[in-house]
Amino acid sequence: MFRSFVFIVFVLVVMVSIGVEANAQTADNEVKAGWIYALIPYIKWNDKSLNPNQITICTLGKDSVIPALTDLIPKEQAKDKKEGRKSKQVTVEPRGADNTMVGCHMLYISAAEQSNYANILKNSEGKTVLTISGIKNFADRGGMIELAVKNDGINLRINLKPAAKSNIVIDSDLLAFADVLEK
Numbered sequence: 338m339f340r341s342f343v344f345i346v347f348v349l350v351v352m353v354s355i356g357v358e359a360n361a362q363t364a365d366n367e368v369k370a371g372w373i374y375a376l377i378p379y380i381k382w383n384d385k386s387l388n389p390n391q392i393t394i395c396t397l398g399k400d401s402v403i404p405a406l407t408d409l410i411p412k413e414q415a416k417d418k419k420e421g422r423k424s425k426q427v428t429v430e431p432r433g434a435d436n437t438m439v440g441c442h443m444l445y446i447s448a449a450e451q452s453n454y455a456n457i458l459k460n461s462e463g464k465t466v467l468t469i470s471g472i473k474n475f476a477d478r479g480g481m482i483e484l485a486v487k488n489d490g491i492n493l494r495i496n497l498k499p500a501a502k503s504n505i506v507i508d509s510d511l512l513a514f515a516d517v518l519e520k
Contacts, residue, residue, distance in 0.1 A: 368491045369471055369484045370405035373445060374413055376467075376482065377425060379511035382442055383504035384465035392427045393440050395466075397457060398447030402471065403429070406445070438466045446470040446480070454480070458499075465504050476518050481505070485516075492516060 377392055396403050407429050417424040430441070438444060444466050446454050451472050458479045461468055468475075469482045476483035476494040481503075483494040493515035500507055 365486060365491060366401040367405045367409070369402045370409045372484055372491060372493065373402075373406055373443070373469060374409055374427070376443075376469075376511065377427065379508035380442075380467055381506040381508070382465050382467075383506065387440075387442055387465060390425050392425050392442045394427065394429045394443040394445060395432045395438065395441035396429060396445045396447065397432050398449035400447040400449055400471075402445065403431070403447065438464050441466050443467045443469060446472065446475075448472055454478075461503070462499070463503060467500070467503075467505055482515075494518065 373394065382389070394406065396406075410427050410429065414424055414427065432438070432441070432444075438461060442465075444457075444461060446457055446468065448471060450457060450470075454470065454472055454475070455478065458468060467482065468480045469484065470480055471484040471486070471491075472480070473485075474483070476485075476496040479496065479499055481496055481500045483496075485492045485494045493511075494517075495507060495512060495515045496518040497507065498519060
């Protein structure tokens with residue numbers, strides 16, 4: 338229960354720190370970026386070839402979430418350092434059309450890749466890469482975490498089956514705040 342409370346506080350701090358702008362689309366993209374960063378402590382990658390202290394978020398395509406994420410990470414890491422919290426080193430790396438995922442802990446698939454994301458997911462099968470997108474029905478179609486736009490904000494939709502197949506464990510405290518699919 339305490340971990341759930343800590344998670345809520347952590348997410349709220351991240352969301353408040355990114356600020357809210359008048360433009361709803363911009364705010365949604367900043368909230369999505371905040372969610373991506375907030376996921377990190379609640380994911381376990383069972384792959385010894387990945388450095389657990391250096392998290393690499395790879396991106397495919399272009400949308401407004403990616404610059405928001407790139408801006409957010411140094412701010413959050415500086416805040417963690419200033420407040421004496423231990424955090425993992427996080428980098429954002431754009432990836433090209435070759436869909437290479439070597440060294441990626443997380444793969445954010447932008448809305449620009451909507452016509453190609455089925456192939457991207459197929460290429461990610463069996464790799465220890467957490468797939469994330471805001472594409473509608475992403476989780477229903479084999480993605481791991483969908484950043485779903487709802488009337489009241491951004492909700493997580495998590496598909497446990499592809500995560501399990503990829504040796505990724507998602508903490509139960511995170512699952513408590515998400516719509517969970519077990520396809």
